[in-house]
Amino acid sequence: MPNNNSSNKFDPSYHANSVRRVHSIAKQMSPPAATSFTAEVVPQAPEDPLFGLMRAFKADESPDKVDLGIGAYRDNNAKPWVLPVVKKADEALRNDPELNHEYAPIAGLPFFTSKAAELILGGADSPAIKEKRVTSVQTISGTGAVHLGALFLARYWTGNKKVYISNPTWANHNQIFGNVNVPIAQYPYFSKETKGLDFDGMKSAILGAPDRSIILLHACAHNPTGVDPTFEQWKEIAQIMRSKNHFPFFDCAYQGFATGDLMKDNLAVRHFVELGFELVIAQSFAKNFGLYGERAGCFHAVTGPASDAESTITPFRDLQPSLYGARIAGTVMNDAKLFAEWEENLRTMSGRIIDMRKSLRAKLEELGTPGTWNHITDQIGMFSFTGLSEAQVMKIRSDAHVYMTKNGRISMAGLNTGNIDYFAKAMDKVVRDTQ
Ligand SMILES: Cc1ncc(COP(=O)(O)O)c(C=O)c1O
Numbered sequence: 001m002p003n004n005n006s007s008n009k010f011d012p013s014y015h016a017n018s019v020r021r022v023h024s025i026a027k028q029m030s031p032p033a034a035t036s037f038t039a040e041v042v043p044q045a046p047e048d049p050l051f052g053l054m055r056a057f058k059a060d061e062s063p064d065k066v067d068l069g070i071g072a073y074r075d076n077n078a079k080p081w082v083l084p085v086v087k088k089a090d091e092a093l094r095n096d097p098e099l100n101h102e103y104a105p106i107a108g109l110p111f112f113t114s115k116a117a118e119l120i121l122g123g124a125d126s127p128a129i130k131e132k133r134v135t136s137v138q139t140i141s142g143t144g145a146v147h148l149g150a151l152f153l154a155r156y157w158t159g160n161k162k163v164y165i166s167n168p169t170w171a172n173h174n175q176i177f178g179n180v181n182v183p184i185a186q187y188p189y190f191s192k193e194t195k196g197l198d199f200d201g202m203k204s205a206i207l208g209a210p211d212r213s214i215i216l217l218h219a220c221a222h223n224p225t226g227v228d229p230t231f232e233q234w235k236e237i238a239q240i241m242r243s244k245n246h247f248p249f250f251d252c253a254y255q256g257f258a259t260g261d262l263m264k265d266n267l268a269v270r271h272f273v274e275l276g277f278e279l280v281i282a283q284s285f286a287k288n289f290g291l292y293g294e295r296a297g298c299f300h301a302v303t304g305p306a307s308d309a310e311s312t313i314t315p316f317r318d319l320q321p322s323l324y325g326a327r328i329a330g331t332v333m334n335d336a337k338l339f340a341e342w343e344e345n346l347r348t349m350s351g352r353i354i355d356m357r358k359s360l361r362a363k364l365e366e367l368g369t370p371g372t373w374n375h376i377t378d379q380i381g382m383f384s385f386t387g388l389s390e391a392q393v394m395k396i397r398s399d400a401h402v403y404m405t406k407n408g409r410i411s412m413a414g415l416n417t418g419n420i421d422y423f424a425k426a427m428d429k430v431v432r433d434t435q
Contacts, residue, residue: 049171049405057403065401066419066426068410071223071382072292073257073349076416081349083290085341089331101323108138108298108321112330116298119333120219120252120283122263122270128302138321141297142253142284147176148299149249149280154180159212159247164205166190166216168407170223170251173216185209190225195375195387197227206240214247219281220265221254221381224409228258228380234268238275248272253284258381260350262343278304285329287382288346294325356415357384363424369431384410392430400426 053069067078075081093099107113113136118124121134128134139145154161163182165173166189177184187209188201206215217237222228229237241248250269256262272279285296332338354377361376376384388396388408396402402423404410415423 053403053405056397060401060403062401064422066403066414066423068402068404068414068423070411070414072411073287073290073382073413074416076352076418078414078416078418081290083342083345085332085338085345086289086291086328088341089328089338092331093327104138104321104323104326106320107136109323109326109330111334112296112326113138113298115330115333116283116285117300119262120255120266120269120281120300121273121302122266126270126273128273131305133303133305134300135303136298136300138326139282139297139299140319140321141286141295141325142251142282143172143176143297144295144319145282145284145297145299146173146251147179149282150177150180150182152280152301153214153247153249154182157214157247159214159245160210161214162210163214163216163249164209166202166218166222168224169216169218170253173251182214185213187215189222190227190385192387195227195372195385196378197229197233199229199233202229203236203240206237206246207244209244209246212245212247214249215241216249216251217268219250219252219255219269220267221258221383223253223381224383224405224407225385226379226381226383226412227385229268231267231271234271238272238277242275242277248277248279250279250281252281254287254381255283256288256343256346257350260343260347260354262346273302276304278302285325289325289329289332289342290349291325291328294328295322296325296329353382353412356412356420359417359420360415360424363420364427367424367428369424369428370435371431382411382413384412386410386427388427388430389434392434395434396426396430399430402426 050069050071054067057065057067057069073081117129117134117136118126121128124130126134137148139148150163153163161182162185163177164185164187165177167186168190174184187205188198190196191198191201209215218228220228240246250272252266252269255265258265269279269281279302281300281302283298283300285298286292289296332342357377357379361373364373364376371387375387379385386404386408388404390406390408393404393406393408396404400422
């Protein structure tokens with residue numbers, strides 16, 4: 001808007017004088033320090049091993065190379081898969097004349113968070129939902145939810161402020177709890193002998209932890225091992241945790257992706273809720289909707305009957321969630337027809353992975369590869385702990401251009417009918433060569 005006040009008119013000579021004065025003051029001040037944030041002050045984070053692996057894979061020019069590092073679903077042509085139901089929801093959203101880009105409500109989109117709670121707690125009939133003991137906040141995918149939970153407990157948990165995580169676990173758990181200064185201890189989880197659950201080790205560590213410790217549990221499809229407790233084992237874990245008044249922190253990144261059945265994959269969470277535990281849940285929609293980069297997630301706090309659940313996590317409603325992924329997931333979860341189609345899509349993904357497990361095991365057994373291979377089909381979800389040593393992992397990489405993490409974890413989604421023969425033979429060779 002034009003300014004008619006003559007005293008506010010731009011005067012070039014006055015401006016030049018001001019600039020000269022500022023320069024002369026600046027000259028008399030001491031020179032700026034190089035940086036306040038030197039490497040001693042801000043230590044460089046180690047490179048994410050998965051990104052390093054991805055880079056090495058990209059640089060490999062072999063036509064035979066196989067990427068088993070990726071933590072995302074691939075179809076049988078080794079391509080990312082946009083779920084057909086996601087395409088439908090996306091189209092419906094784009095054609096909605098009412099859609100706009102206003103800010104989301106501070107705790108996220110209620111039509112998304114309420115259905116997210118029902119999904120993980122087993123429906124609107126969950127005692128926690130009926131008794132209004134659940135507070136949900138939309139987060140930046142599962143990582144944001146784990147972070148929010150860690151921050152919440154760092155501030156307000158009055159028990160033993162130490163979190164017990166499985167050995168091994170998803171690497172980010174260490175970083176996230178470290179960032180909010182919650183000390184970390186480990187409980188044994190994986191048995192190298194059976195390549196299954198070290199149940200005795202897990203139980204005795206949980207029993208040995210001081211009363212009221214935080215125990216982080218993978219709700220299903222444990223990352224990185226693919227090993228889950230059976231339901232009977234979950235019941236025992238719950239009993240021990242109850243006797244010690246421990247606090248369960250469920251990380252759920254693979255509901256529906258593990259067995260293909262949403263209600264099977266939330267069984268452990270439902271059991272703990274039925275027993276009346278107060279607990280928190282970090283929920284990701286990255287894998288089960290294939291919405292990896294859209295960052296749709298939710299944090300839920302299930303509190304006891306005397307609580308004012310509504311206010312439980314209000315201090316943390318400070319980050320505006322992003323909309324797109326939650327709109328897609330919310331659209332699907334609120335529409336019976338789309339929901340059924342989503343379940344079908346989940347069965348396609350989990351079914352393909354289960355087929356790959358069966359096929360890999362059969363091929364290794366056919367080849368007579370030394371060792372036992374039942375763990376390949378006993379394990380579940382995206383990942384499998386093959387049992388290959390770090391030396392074998394490096395050898396299969398240099399000899400056969402097969403890329404997996406150093407702990408011998410393979411992403412089952414990286415296998416397909418086009419490369420599984422090649423991979424089984426490469427596994428067979430590396431096992432024999434290093435015996
Ligand atoms: C155990 C576990 N928790 C949480 C996440 C969170 O993932 P995102 O932030 O992509 O939802 C992952 C993803 O790999 C995971 O494996």
